[in-house]
Amino acid sequence: MKRLRRRDFLKAGGALVIGFPLGSAVDGQERGNTAGPPDPKQVDTWLAIHADNTATVFIGFAELGQGNSTSLLQIAADELDLEMSQIKTVRLDTNVTPNQGGTYSSASIQRGGPQIRTASAEARLALLQMASKKLDAPADRLTVAKGVVSVKEDGKRSVTYGELVGGKLFKVPFTGSAPVKTPAEYKVVGTRVPRNDVPAKVRGKYVYMQHVRVAGMLHGRVVRPRGQSAYGAGAKVLELDESSIRGIPGARVVRRGDFVGVVAENEWDAVRAARELKVTWDSTPTLPGTAGLYEQMRASKTNDRVVTERGDVNAVLGSAPHVATQICRGPYQAHAPFGPNCALADVKADSALMMCSTQDVYGTRNSLSRLLGLAPEKVRVQYYEGSGTYGHSCYDDVAQAAALMSQLAGKPVRLQFMRWDEHGWDNYGPAHVGEVKAAADASGKIVAYEYHGWQHGWIGVETSAQLTGSAVAEFPAGAVMGVSALNCGGMYEIPNRRLISHMLPTKDYLKGGWLRSPLDLSFSFASEQAIDQLAYLAGIDPYDFRQRNITDARWRGVLDAAAHAAKWTPRRAGASRTDAKVVRGRGIGVGTHLASYGAAVAEIEINRETGHVVAKHLYGAIDAGQVVNPEFVENQISGQLVQTASRMFKEEVTFSKTNVTSVDWKSYPILRFEESPEVTAVVVQHLDQRSTGAGEEVMAAAAGAIANAFFDATGVRMSEYPFTPARVLAALKAG
C-alpha cells in the first residue's frame, strides 16, 4: 500500500495538506479568488453544471452530522431531474459559497431548502430554453431524465446538460420565479437516500477540522485557568514566568494582555509547554458556587418582560377546583463536543485565512475582521466539520484564539483546544429557575396558566477577544433567550395565561450560549409536569387530558403518533405504583423548539434504594412538515432522545466560587452505552407542508415525559435535574 507521509506533503508546497481543492468542483470557473459572498441573485452562485453532466450545488449551510449536505442535494436533484450520483456539493468557504445565514435553529431545510429548490428550478428552466434552441423543439415538448433533455416521442433527439452549459457560467439572474415541482412529482425528496458523508467517515478518510495541516505551521495551545469564572471577570494574569518553559526549547509564549498561548513546531512540545508554563491568575471569587446558584438567581435584580398576558389569570387561579404548582431548577449544561474545537489560522499583515468549524462562516468572518483590524473581505473563512457541536460551543473562541496566535507568531497556527479548555470555557446552556401555576376546571379543561422564568442571556464577546481587552457585551436579546410562549403552555387552549421572563445580568454568571433546544428542556420540565399534575388531580389519563386540551390538528397528530408508537393504554398516573425496590413508570409530554411539533413517551426505571434512574425506552415523534429524508430525521430524533436522557440524568456544570470545576468526562459525566435507552423514532410526514426544523424539537417533549414517568413510578414530583442518585434519594425521602 503506497501512502504519502505528511512530511512529504509538507515538502510539496504551501497548499492545504489535506482536503480537496475547491477549483476542481467547478471546471475552470474562477471561483474562490474573490471575496464573497457571491451574488445571491445569480443562478451561477447556487450551482454549476460540468461537462461530464454532473452538477455542483453551492450550499451555505454547515454539515454537522445531521445530513444536510445530502438532503439539500435531494431537493436540487428533484428540481434538476438529476440522480443523486450526478450531484455534489463543496465545503463552505466565504469566497465560494452563498451566505444563507448561520446553521442555527435547525434551519438548513426550513430556510435553505426553498432557496436551493428555486435556484435549481431556475437553472432547469434556463437549460430547457437552451435545449429548445439546440433541438429545435418547443420547451413544452421536452422531457428530462438524468440530466438528458430529449424530445417527447422522439428520444433520439437529445442533449445533455453538460453539452448545453458544461463548464460555462449560466449568466442568468435568479429571480425566484421559475415554477417548482409539486410533491407528487418528487422522486428523491421524501426518500431514504443514504448520507454522502458516511462512507468516508467510517473509513477514516473524512477530513475533520482536527485533521487539517498546512506547511510551515506551528501547533498552538491556549493557557487559561482550568475553568472559567463569571463572564464579566474573564481571567487576569497576575504573573507569568516565561522561564518556566525554558526546558522546552521548541516552544514559546505568545501573549496579548491576558490572552496567553504557547506555540511550537512539535505538537507535544506545545502541549507540554501549556501544561508547564507558570502563570498566576487572579482568583478573586466571582461566582455563587453550584450550591448557591438558584438562590442567587431568585434574589438578583432582574430585567422583567411580559411575554404573554391574556385574560384574568389571578381570578381564575384563585377559584378553580384543580390548581397545580411546579418548580424547575435546571442546571448549566455544556455543549462538550466530543472532539474539542480546533482552528487553523494564517494571519498576514493585510489578509487572513481561517479554517474552522464555525456554524456561520460569514458571522465568523465579521468577528475576525473586528478582532484583527482587517476589512471583512480580507478575511477568508473555510468550514471544516469538527465533532458535533449542538449550538455555540467554543468554535468562535478557538478561531479567534488561533487568529491572535498566528498574528503574534507571524506564522500559520493550528490551535487544538484541550478537553479542559472546551469543557471549562464553554458558552453553557444557561441555568433556569421556572415557577408555574396552572388550573383546570372540574371537567378537566385547563383554565389558567402562569409561568415565571429566571435566566440570563448569551455572551456577545468571545473570551479570546475579552482577554485582549475588549469589553464584555451581551448577545442582542432574542426570543429564544427568555420564556418560550410555545413551550410554556402554548400548545394548549388556555383562556387565561401569563408568561413573565426575568432576565439576569449575564456578566455575573457563567458564559451563556445557545445549547441545542435552548432552555426548552427546563421549560417543559416545569410546564409538562404542571399539566400532568392537573390530569392527575382531575383523575384523567395524562394522554387523554392532553387530547382534551389541544385543538390544533398537528399537535394532536404528533401526540397521537408518540402514544401509538408506545402502545399507550389509558390509566391515571401512579395507578400502577408498587413498593418494589426497582419501580417502573411511564410518562408523556409535548414540546418544540421553534416551529415543528414534538411529542414523546418515556419508560423509565428507578432503583429506590440506590436512587439510580435509567431510561428503558424512549419514543419520540416529530411533525416537521415536509421531511426531505425520513431516515435522517429518525436519526436526529434518536439522538435527541439519548441526549435528553443524558441531560436529565447526568449532566450538570459544577463550579466553586472562583472557577468551573467540571472540566472533563469524569467531572462532567454523560450517558454511556450501559444506560442508553432503546429508542423509537416516528416521523409524521406532511409532504404538502412547508419544511420546518427537525434537530431539536423532541427534546423538550422528552424532558417532560421523563419527569412525568418519574412521578408515575414513585408518586413524587422532581423539582430539579439532573436526577442524580443523591437528588433522587433526597426527593423520595421528602416524599
Added chain:
Amino acid sequence: MLKTMANLKFRVNGRMETVSAAPDTPLLYVLANDLALQGPRFGCGLAQCGSCSVLVNGVETRSCVTPVSSVEGKSITTLEGLPEWYAAQKKLAHAPELHPVQQAFVDEQAVQCGYCFNGMIIKASELLSKNPKPSEAEIRSAMNGHLCRCGTYPRVIKAIQRAANAMAEVAR
C-alpha cells in the same frame, strides 16, 4: 532537546515505520502528525472517551496516553488498516473494501458527526475478534468506555449485531 529524541520502529497497518520523537510523546501525535493518519483523533488526552483508539497487537489501546516508546516493535492497526487486519485474521486472499463492522455502520446509517466512530469501530472490531456472537449486554459492557455525544448508541448496538451476523455468514 535533540538529545531526548529517539528513532523508534514499529509496524503500522502492516508497514514498518521509523519515527523520530521524544520517547514520552503520546502515540496519537505521532500517528496524526508524522504518519498523517486520520483514524485516531484527539478527544480528551485523558483516556476517558475513546476517540484516539487503535489496536496494539490486536488490543484496543488509547493512543493519547500511550508513550510512543512503549509500542516499539509492536504492531499497530488504525481504522485505515482494519480491512487488512480482518483479512489477515480470517486468512482471506484479499482484504475486503471495508471491515464488516465498518460496513455495518454504513448499512445502519449509525453515524451522525462521526467523530467518535474511530473508537467505536476499533473497539467493536476487537470485541468481535474475541467474542463473535456477543449478547446485547456484552456489547453494552464492552463499549461502555466509548462515549458518543450525538446519541448514536442505539444504532451502534444494532450495527455491531449486524456485523456479528455478517461475520458468522462469512465463517459458514
